[in-house]
Amino acid sequence: MPAPGRAIDTWPGEVGDLTELRRIDLAWNRLAELPASIGGLTRLVTLRLDGNRLTGLPPEVARLRALREIHLDGNALDAFPRALLDLPGLTTLSLYGNQVAELPADLDRLASLRHLAAGGNGLTSVPDAVWRMTGLRSLNLAENAITEIPESIGRLRELRMLDLGHNRLARIPEAIGDLVNLTDYLYLSDNGFTSVPSSLGRLRRLAYLNLTDNRLTDLPGSLGDLAGLVELRLYNNRLTALPESFGRLAALRELHLRGNRLAGLPSALGGLRELRVLDLRDNVLTRLTDAVGGLTALTHLDLRNNRLRDLPEALAALPRLEKLDLRWNKLDGHPAVLDTLRERGCAVLL
Numbered sequence: 583m584p585a586p587g588r589a590i591d592t593w594p595g596e597v598g599d600l601t602e603l604r605r606i607d608l609a610w611n612r613l614a615e616l617p618a619s620i621g622g623l624t625r626l627v628t629l630r631l632d633g634n635r636l637t638g639l640p641p642e643v644a645r646l647r648a649l650r651e652i653h654l655d656g657n658a659l660d661a662f663p664r665a666l667l668d669l670p671g672l673t674t675l676s677l678y679g680n681q682v683a684e685l686p687a688d689l690d691r692l693a694s695l696r697h698l699a700a701g702g703n704g705l706t707s708v709p710d711a712v713w714r715m716t717g718l719r720s721l722n723l724a725e726n727a728i729t730e731i732p733e734s735i736g737r738l739r740e741l742r743m744l745d746l747g748h749n750r751l752a753r754i755p756e757a758i759g760d761l762v763n764l765t766d767y768l769y770l771s772d773n774g775f776t777s778v779p780s781s782l783g784r785l786r787r788l789a790y791l792n793l794t795d796n797r798l799t800d801l802p803g804s805l806g807d808l809a810g811l812v813e814l815r816l817y818n819n820r821l822t823a824l825p826e827s828f829g830r831l832a833a834l835r836e837l838h839l840r841g842n843r844l845a846g847l848p849s850a851l852g853g854l855r856e857l858r859v860l861d862l863r864d865n866v867l868t869r870l871t872d873a874v875g876g877l878t879a880l881t882h883l884d885l886r887n888n889r890l891r892d893l894p895e896a897l898a899a900l901p902r903l904e905k906l907d908l909r910w911n912k913l914d915g916h917p918a919v920l921d922t923l924r925e926r927g928c929a930v931l932l
Contacts, residue, residue, distance in 0.1 A: 603625065607628075621642030624648060628651045632655040654677050667688065667692065670693060677699060681703060706727045707729070724747045742764060783802065794818055817842070824847065840861050840884070847874075875898075890911040893917045898922045
């Protein structure tokens with residue numbers, strides 16, 4: 583039964599008679615409550631109620647024994663709906679953007695759960711039950727007020743995606759390196775930590791790593807072991823240098839470093855043959871290494887607001903460069919390499 587975004591403010595009465603229903607989508611309506619009769623939909627598999635005005639769920643939800651997915655993002659739930667704990671077959675539970683101040687201590691009763699999203703709720707801590715849910719494939723706890731993640735996170739070895747961004751974490755546990763099946767992405771942005779553990783380098787299948795908006799002053803050389811990394815975001819930290827080991831990130835396509843304190847780049851960076859995007863805006867670069875000429879797949883290079891006075895001729899060796907942004911530097915004269923790039927069709931902004 584699909585009816586998303588229809589401005590419905592009451593549960594359709596006829597639904598209770600449709601006992602064979604397997605899927606209901608009433609997302610983005612104005613529902614403030616669900617009727618007790620929902621418990622009669624015993625064959626329901628998927629229930630989508632995102633973007634309504636629900637403050638709770640009726641206890642009869644516990645009768646939906648066939649339910650596998652429930653989506654409740656963007657409602658007004660002020661407590662975890664206990665009836666959900668009686669649904670042992672539930673695989674997906676999404677509660678993002680509610681007012682659930684704490685998760686239940688017995689959440690691990692949901693032994694089949696594979697995907698849990700509880701971000702944007704104001705959580706200050708995470709119960710031990712979450713770290714016992716070893717079948718989880720994705721865990722989203724972003725945009726809360728969590729101050730600590732224990733070493734027991736290392737038990738969640740089936741995780742493919744983990745989002746701990748926009749919290750108040752002062753440190754990342756060493757055991758995060760035990761999550762060797764992380765393949766999709768790891769978000770650790772906008773916390774308060776000043777370093778990351780070297781164990782992060784064990785996540786060799788990880789494709790996307792976000793460490794932006796923290797207080798990082800340096801990085802462990804082990805990050806160069808992230809052989810599967812395609813995109814790395816490090817902007818708005820306090821980095822003054824990059825490890826030479828970054829040159830081993832052979833699969834990397836995007837490297838975002840704006841808003842740091844980088845005065846130079848390691849020559850090993852020229853070995854990133856797959857790199858398409860390099861963002862170095864808002865640093866303190868005084869020169870570019872000639873090794874930049876090795877970035878033969880590069881299409882976009884952002885050097886805005888640095889301290890560059892000249893440019894290496896090696897830039898002319900970048901056959902795919904489409905855009906070079908040099909605004910808010912003060913170059914001495916007009917480097918000839920700029921004309922070469924423009925003649926080839928590269929957009930050069932000064």
